[in-house]
Amino acid sequence: MQYDPIKRSLGKVFNQTPALRIFFYRLLDLLLLRAWYIRRELRKVSKLKQATLNILDAGSGFGQYDYYMSSLGKNWTITGADVKEEQIADCNQFFKKIKRSDRVHFKYADLTKYIEEDTYDLILSVDVMEHILEDELVFANFYKSMKEGGRLIISTPSDQGGSDAHHEHEEDGVHGFIDEHVRDGYNAEDIKTKLKRAGFKNIQTSYTYGKAGNISWRLSMKFPIKALNTTKLFFIVLPAYYILTYPLAYLLNWIDISQTHKTGTGLMVVAQK
Numbered sequence: 001m002q003y004d005p006i007k008r009s010l011g012k013v014f015n016q017t018p019a020l021r022i023f024f025y026r027l028l029d030l031l032l033l034r035a036w037y038i039r040r041e042l043r044k045v046s047k048l049k050q051a052t053l054n055i056l057d058a059g060s061g062f063g064q065y066d067y068y069m070s071s072l073g074k075n076w077t078i079t080g081a082d083v084k085e086e087q088i089a090d091c092n093q094f095f096k097k098i099k100r101s102d103r104v105h106f107k108y109a110d111l112t113k114y115i116e117e118d119t120y121d122l123i124l125s126v127d128v129m130e131h132i133l134e135d136e137l138v139f140a141n142f143y144k145s146m147k148e149g150g151r152l153i154i155s156t157p158s159d160q161g162g163s164d165a166h167h168e169h170e171e172d173g174v175h176g177f178i179d180e181h182v183r184d185g186y187n188a189e190d191i192k193t194k195l196k197r198a199g200f201k202n203i204q205t206s207y208t209y210g211k212a213g214n215i216s217w218r219l220s221m222k223f224p225i226k227a228l229n230t231t232k233l234f235f236i237v238l239p240a241y242y243i244l245t246y247p248l249a250y251l252l253n254w255i256d257i258s259q260t261h262k263t264g265t266g267l268m269v270v271a272q273k
Contacts, residue, residue, distance in 0.1 A: 015090065018097045025064050031220055031246070033213045033253045034155050037268050038126060039068060040257070041153050045122060046072050053121045056081060056145065058111055058138075059128030063091040063104075069124075070095075070104050079120075081109035111138045116145045126155045130181045139198035146273040152200065154269040157185035158207060161265045186267055200271040207264030213256030214265055220249040 014024035029035045042065075045053070053076045057066050060080030069078055082088055091106040112134050123142050129135050142152055161184075188205040195203050209217060224241065227234040234241075 015094075018094060021094055022067070022098075025062075025067050028062075028064050029068070030250070031242075033209060033216055033256060034126065034266060035064070036253055036257050037208050037266075038065060038124070038153070038155055041268065041270060042069060042072060042124075045151065050121065051075060052077070054119060054147075055079065055122045055124065056116075056120045058109075058114075058123055058125040058142070059131075060091065060106060061087065061126075063094065063106070065124060065126060066091070066095075066104050066106075070100050076103065078104045080104070080106035081111065081114060082106065083108065083110060111141065113141075114145070115141050118145075118147050120146050121150050123150070123152050125153070127157070129154060129156050130183055130185060133182045136194050136197065139195055139200070143199045143273055148273055150273045152195075152269070152271045152273075154191075154267075154271075155208075156191075156267050156269070157181070158209075158263075158265055158267040159185040159187045159190075160207070160263050161185070185265070188267060191267070191269055195269070195271050200273060203269065203271040206268050207261040208256070208266035208268055210256055210259060210261035210264045212252040212259070216249045216252035216256065217265075219245050219252070 014020045029039065053073055055069060055076055055078045057069075057078060057080045060066055060082045063080060066078050066080050069076055080088075080091055085108060088106045088108055092101065095101045095104045095106075111128070111132060123146060125142075129138065132138055146152065188207070192203050192205060220242075224234070224238060228238075
């Protein structure tokens with residue numbers, strides 16, 4: 001299953017005005033459980049009350065988290081890095097329209113080659129590392145690019161089924177729900193070992209998307225995306241579908257983030273230089 005065609009379709013709908021795009025960001029913040037976990041970590045950073053922060057969003061995509069960070073820290077300077085030129089141009093245009101381009105900028109960057117030595121206080125990487133084969137090279141580049149004491153926040157699928165790659169039809173040659181990943185996900189100890197080799201310390205890992213979160217994901221993401229990949233006509237009934245299902249998905253998300261999970265299909269990692 002491919003996410004990008006759906007992303008492009010949604011982008012066309014919500015990118016018509018800055019107000020619609022901000023509304024879209026807020027919908028994603030409510031809908032995506034990983035956004036709940038990421039915003040919680042970013043709020044912890046904001047409570048440190050550093051006067052200024054220089055931030056790299058490594059794999060910025062739509063710019064959802066850059067918008068949130070620019071709202072959270074008025075003196076935060078944010079660089080969004082991505083490999084999709086069209087998305088970079090789109091994000092730069094949007095942040096210019098909302099008059100935040102003086103502190104939020106997007107540029108092309110191949111993370112396997114990108115190094116800005118001793119530059120960033122915080123590096124955020126959301127659902128990126130599972131797409132990059134040379135992950136240890138990227139971790140080393142992150143380390144070199146961070147200031148001493150800087151913080152790294154990673155959200156990625158775990159190896160407990162986070163890419164939903166293994167299912168009953170796999171033996172027939174049918175791909176899993178997400179077929180854009182180079183690995184099924186990370187084991188908590190495996191990613192710790194790799195980050196230690198890069199030089200990081202104080203590495204904390206926690207599983208996300210436990211039982212409640214996994215049900216929410218299937219209800220709020222997996223089924224709608226599969227339906228949209230089958231027929232674009234599902235866009236017509238999508239608002240009604242979410243009106244009916246989102247209250248339950250919201251409750252499940254709240255349950256998930258309120259618990260500590262021994263295992264889960266997602267993984268949050270926080271480390272320091």
